[in-house]
Amino acid sequence: MFKSIVKKTVLMLVVMMFIALAFGCANGQADKELILATTTSTYDSGLLDFLIPEFEKETGYNVSILAKGTGASLELGKRGDSDVLLVHAKSRELKLVEEGYFVDRVDVMYNDFVILGGPEDPAKISGMKDVAEAFKKIANSKAEFASRGDNSGTNMKELAIWEKAGIKPQGDWYLSLGQGMGDTLRVANEKGAYTLADRGTYLAMKDKINLQVLVEGDPILFNQYGIMAVNPDKHEGINYDGAKALIDFMVSEKGQKMIGDYKKFGEQLFVPNAK
Amino acid sequence: MIELKNIVKSYGEKEVLNIESLKISRGKICGIMGPSGAGKSTLLRIINGLEKPTSGSIYFDGKKVSFPPELSLRRRMTMVFQKPVLFSTTVYNNVIYGLKVRGRENRQKVLQAIEFVGLKGMEKRNALSLSGGEAQRIALARAIVLEPELLLLDEPTANLDPANVEIIENLLLELNSKKNTTILIVTHNIFQAKRISEEVVFMKNGFVIEKGPTNKVFSRPSASQTAAFIKGEMIF
Amino acid sequence: MNEGFLNNLWNALQLILAWDTELVRIVGLSLFVSGAAVLIAALFAIPLGTFLGLKNSKWVRYISKIIYTFMGLPPVVAGLVVFLLLSKSGPLGILELLWTPWAMIIAQVMLALPIITGLTMTAIKSKDQAIGKTALTLGASKYQAALAVIREARIAIISAIVAGLGRVIAEVGAVMMVGGNIQGKTRVMTTAIVLETRKGNFEMALSLGIILLVLAFIINSILMTIQGEKDY
Numbered sequence: 001m002f003k004s005i006v007k008k009t010v011l012m013l014v015v016m017m018f019i020a021l022a023f024g025c026a027n028g029q030a031d032k033e034l035i036l037a038t039t040t041s042t043y044d045s046g047l048l049d050f051l052i053p054e055f056e057k058e059t060g061y062n063v064s065i066l067a068k069g070t071g072a073s074l075e076l077g078k079r080g081d082s083d084v085l086l087v088h089a090k091s092r093e094l095k096l097v098e099e100g101y102f103v104d105r106v107d108v109m110y111n112d113f114v115i116l117g118g119p120e121d122p123a124k125i126s127g128m129k130d131v132a133e134a135f136k137k138i139a140n141s142k143a144e145f146a147s148r149g150d151n152s153g154t155n156m157k158e159l160a161i162w163e164k165a166g167i168k169p170q171g172d173w174y175l176s177l178g179q180g181m182g183d184t185l186r187v188a189n190e191k192g193a194y195t196l197a198d199r200g201t202y203l204a205m206k207d208k209i210n211l212q213v214l215v216e217g218d219p220i221l222f223n224q225y226g227i228m229a230v231n232p233d234k235h236e237g238i239n240y241d242g243a244k245a246l247i248d249f250m251v252s253e254k255g256q257k258m259i260g261d262y263k264k265f266g267e268q269l270f271v272p273n274a275k
Numbered sequence: 276m277i278e279l280k281n282i283v284k285s286y287g288e289k290e291v292l293n294i295e296s297l298k299i300s301r302g303k304i305c306g307i308m309g310p311s312g313a314g315k316s317t318l319l320r321i322i323n324g325l326e327k328p329t330s331g332s333i334y335f336d337g338k339k340v341s342f343p344p345e346l347s348l349r350r351r352m353t354m355v356f357q358k359p360v361l362f363s364t365t366v367y368n369n370v371i372y373g374l375k376v377r378g379r380e381n382r383q384k385v386l387q388a389i390e391f392v393g394l395k396g397m398e399k400r401n402a403l404s405l406s407g408g409e410a411q412r413i414a415l416a417r418a419i420v421l422e423p424e425l426l427l428l429d430e431p432t433a434n435l436d437p438a439n440v441e442i443i444e445n446l447l448l449e450l451n452s453k454k455n456t457t458i459l460i461v462t463h464n465i466f467q468a469k470r471i472s473e474e475v476v477f478m479k480n481g482f483v484i485e486k487g488p489t490n491k492v493f494s495r496p497s498a499s500q501t502a503a504f505i506k507g508e509m510i511f
Numbered sequence: 512m513n514e515g516f517l518n519n520l521w522n523a524l525q526l527i528l529a530w531d532t533e534l535v536r537i538v539g540l541s542l543f544v545s546g547a548a549v550l551i552a553a554l555f556a557i558p559l560g561t562f563l564g565l566k567n568s569k570w571v572r573y574i575s576k577i578i579y580t581f582m583g584l585p586p587v588v589a590g591l592v593v594f595l596l597l598s599k600s601g602p603l604g605i606l607e608l609l610w611t612p613w614a615m616i617i618a619q620v621m622l623a624l625p626i627i628t629g630l631t632m633t634a635i636k637s638k639d640q641a642i643g644k645t646a647l648t649l650g651a652s653k654y655q656a657a658l659a660v661i662r663e664a665r666i667a668i669i670s671a672i673v674a675g676l677g678r679v680i681a682e683v684g685a686v687m688m689v690g691g692n693i694q695g696k697t698r699v700m701t702t703a704i705v706l707e708t709r710k711g712n713f714e715m716a717l718s719l720g721i722i723l724l725v726l727a728f729i730i731n732s733i734l735m736t737i738q739g740e741k742d743y
Contacts, residue, residue: 035610044710064610064693067706080599081609182709208711235599237607325644350650360641363663372659373649421650 034061034242037082039153040180042225043067045200045269048086050262055249061242069180071151077102077228080235084243086250088153088198088225097228104243105228108250109259109270111199113157113223115215116185118192125194131218132165139165142173144193148184149176153223158196161220185209198223200269207265225270227251250274276301276425276457277322282331284317284481292317292481294331299474301424304451304458306472306489308465310504313478315461319427322459323354350377352425357433359414361402366394366413369402373421388420389413392446408439415443419450426450428460432467444471465505469493477501523718533695538722541699544612545680548619549627553672556627560671561661563628564635565643575632581625586618590688593618597689610691615699618685623675630674634667635660666737673734677727 042048043065052063068076070087077085078101085102087093097105115125115134123141125134138145147169148155162169175193177184181201188195189209202213227250229243249255251274259272277299284292292314299305307315320326322333324344333340335348343349353373361369370385389395392412397405402413411431418426428447432440448471450456462468468475468489475492477485477500485492485501496502527534563571563578595601597609597617608614642663646656661668683701690697692706700723707716 040709044706064691064696066610066691066693079601080604180709182711186708186711205711208713236605237599323648325647346650346652349647353650354648356645360645362642362645362659372646372651376646376649376651376655417649427648 031239032061032242034063034084034239034246035066035082036063036084036086036246037066037068037073037076038086039070039073039088040067040182041152041154041198041201042086042088044180044182045204046264047200047259047262047270051250051255051258054258055246055255058249059242059245061245063246069148069150069152070154070156077230080230080238082230083239084227084229084246086225086227088223089156090224090226092156093226093228101231101234102228103231104247105226106247106251106274108225108227108274109256109272110222110224111270112216113154113196113221114199114202114213115194116188116197116202116211117194117214118189118210119212120192121214123194126212126214128215129218131161131215131220134215135161135165136167138194139167139169139173142171144173144175144191145169146175146177146184146188146191146193146195148181149178150180152181154181154196154198157221157223161196164220185211200264203264203267203269224273276336278334278337279322280332280334282321282328282333284314284321284326285329290481292321292328294318294481294483297476297483297486299457299459301457302451302455303474304447304460304472305474305476306468307459307461307476307478308463308468308504309478309484310463312480314481315463315478316429318478319354319429319459319461322425323352323427324349325354350421351423352427353418353421353423354427354429355411355414355418355431357430359410361405361410361413361417363403364401365398366400366402366405367398369413370417370420373417377421384420388416391419392416393442408435408442411435411439412443412446415446419446419456422454423456425457425459428458430461430463433463440467447471465493465507477504479504519714519717522714523721526715526718527722534719534722536695537698537700537703537719538726540612540697541680541701541723542726544615544686544699545619545676548616548679549623549672549676551616552620552623552627552675556624556671556675557631557668560628560631560668561635561657564632564664565639565657565660575629578625578629578632582629584622584625585684586622586682587684587688589621590618590685593621593685593689609689610693610697612690612697614689615686615697618689619679619682622682622685623679626678627671627675630671631664631668634664634671637667638663669737670734673730673737677730677734680726680730681723 038048048065052065055061056063066076066082070089073085073087074092074096076082078096086108093105096102115131117125122143123137125137128134147158175187177187179187181197182205184195185197185201185205189211227247229240229247230238232238232240256272256274259270260268262269279294279297282292282294283290307318309315317326321328324342327342340348362372366389367385370388371380374380374384386398389398392415394409394412405413415431432443444467447458451458460472472489474487475489476483477492479500485496485498492501493505496505563574593614594609596603597606597614598604638660643656643660646659651659681701683705686699687702687705690699690702692698692702700719704716704719707719
């Protein structure tokens with residue numbers, strides 16, 4: 001009786017493994033495998049689900065997409081654990097290119113950041129044009145502010161604005177979450193807190209949250225996306241050809257047009273600006 | 276058959292057994308009596324090779340026993356505990372276990388042993404579902420199926436009702452007379468010792484106080500402590 | 512609010528019933544990764560746990576302490592260690608295992624190994640005294656006595672394996688770290704839940720959560736059936 005249970009258990013696990021094998025891992029050729037590290041905000045916007053299948057069809061590459069924060073994506077690239085990066089922290093990207101970790105960096109597209117808040121708007125910043133002034137009002141009124149706090153591109157941008165406003169954000173009102181964009185929006189939504197978000201993620205989640213755009217259009221809110229390849233001389237086994245092919249596709253006429261055409265909820269999320 | 280010389284067993288500072296000399300002769304039923312803490316169970320475990328004596332030697336048929344004893348020697352004896360431990364499988368599989376490890380499976384013998392302890396027809400029952408008395412009888416069947424030269428019993432009837440005690444005592448007498456099995460039975464029940472053993476050993480505080488034919492020890496004990504124990508007085 | 516939750520739940524159930532290929536793939540990969548990890552872990556953990564359970568020396572007690580400590584290893588730490596090992600910049604980078612199901616299996620083996628070892632060890636220990644001695648008195652060799660102990664502990668050992676499976680199939684930290692949650696390649700139930708929650712697709716996340724719960728229920732039912740066998 002016990003033996004039969006042992007047998008059944010083992011049999012079940014084996015069957016489970018085979019079923020899973022059938023569905024789970026369909027591996028292609030190694031040199032056609034390309035790993036793209038990108039930011040959660042880019043990934044969650046759905047743009048890549050629109051672009052990448054077209055790229056794969058055209059070139060025969062098989063792209064694996066890792067969605068991490070900009071900080072983590074850059075670190076993965078430096079370690080050689082991805083082939084190509086699509087991120088938005090231009091000054092840091094240029095510095096790492098200079099240091100030799102990455103090559104072939106080009107601008108791809110931009111969108112912009114917006115300041116979001118609940119409809120109550122306790123700090124009364126709605127409609128302001130100067131983001132730094134708006135941040136000052138938030139800090140002075142001690143209204144809650146939800147920060148990504150994860151070293152991401154968005155987080156960097158937010159910290160740059162605080163610096164411009166001459167404020168060191170700290171205290172009970174400043175919530176450093178250490179979460180991705182979507183999670184931060186969820187928390188801000190539950191708490192009615194202010195937050196800085198990229199417009200793409202906001203639009204993607206707009207119908208699920210009560211947050212509204214309160215401040216927009218300040219030049220400091222401009223959010224440039226760039227794509228670059230990991231330097232193949234730094235690590236073994238980097239798929240540089242694939243990375244180059246993806247870069248070329250993104251800045252090609254067709255790629256740029258697709259970026260401009262990508263709409264979510266009837267709104268354009270990214271503006272192509274490759275030179 | 277078995278001879279112990281200067282056997283001492285201590286746990287740390289505490290000495291629990293100190294036997295200058297003890298001989299058990301073949302074919303006899305020998306009762307080991309004594310109050311709790313006399314060292315009776317320890318003595319049995321040392322003879323069976325489950326525990327290593329701190330010092331001293333054991334001889335089996337005149338040959339010195341090493342520790343741990345050789346497998347072939349261990350297989351000439353077996354032991355039944357006060358609280359029998361049965362394997363969680365059928366009665367049949369329990370009884371055949373000792374034969375199996377020897378590579379001598381014999382269905383007929385197993386069935387005979389189960390019949391011998393009066394539990395015929397229970398072969399397929401799960402051993403863990405047996406009552407205390409039944410379990411002890413199966414433990415006994417599991418031991419006697421091996422036809423050991425020496426059977427060690429550690430308080431085998433202490434937890435049983437009188438009916439089961441009687442069954443087991445009769446089984447032991449029959450086994451001894453039919454197969455000439457030497458039986459060493461630890462008991463704190465002097466009536467049991469009197470009923471079944473030809474020889475008795477009286478122990479106290481780790482020492483052998485007295486050893487002799489049952490009749491003699493019970494009618495004319497030579498040590499005052501033995502006399503007191505037999506009379507049922509509290510002794511320390 | 513309440514109505515909203517029921518609404519979410521209803522839509523989540525509909526998503527499960529629709530059962531699209533993506534969902535099947537995710538559930539299948541979860542089962543494959545965790546099943547393989549537990550089988551591999553068991554292959555090492557059962558002999559090791561048995562050995563440690565039968566021995567009783569000073570250093571065995573030290574090893575036991577270490578194993579018990581690792582039973583509480585946070586998955587994300589296991590993931591981090593495996594990531595650093597398998598990264599291109601790490602010692603095993605040339606194997607190119609990072610971002611594959613194999614990396615996820617390795618990380619989960621690290622999580623399952625101490626649990627199965629520890630529980631096996633405890634099971635063997637609890638049986639060794641009585642069963643081991645009884646087998647010896649019945650003429651078993653040391654090796655045969657050890658086998659008897661293992662046989663008596665088998666139910667607890669199977670329980671240990673199932674407990675290991677329950678732990679790894681529900682963890683997210685390690686598989687996220689070394690698998691990367693790549694669609695169609697390394698996305699499993701837990702990482703998909705994280706992703707869908709982040710994107711605000713609560714209904715999809717919830718439906719995956721329900722499937723995970725159902726699987727956990729099945730695993731636990733098996734466990735309890737096996738344990739129930741013990742007491743007839």
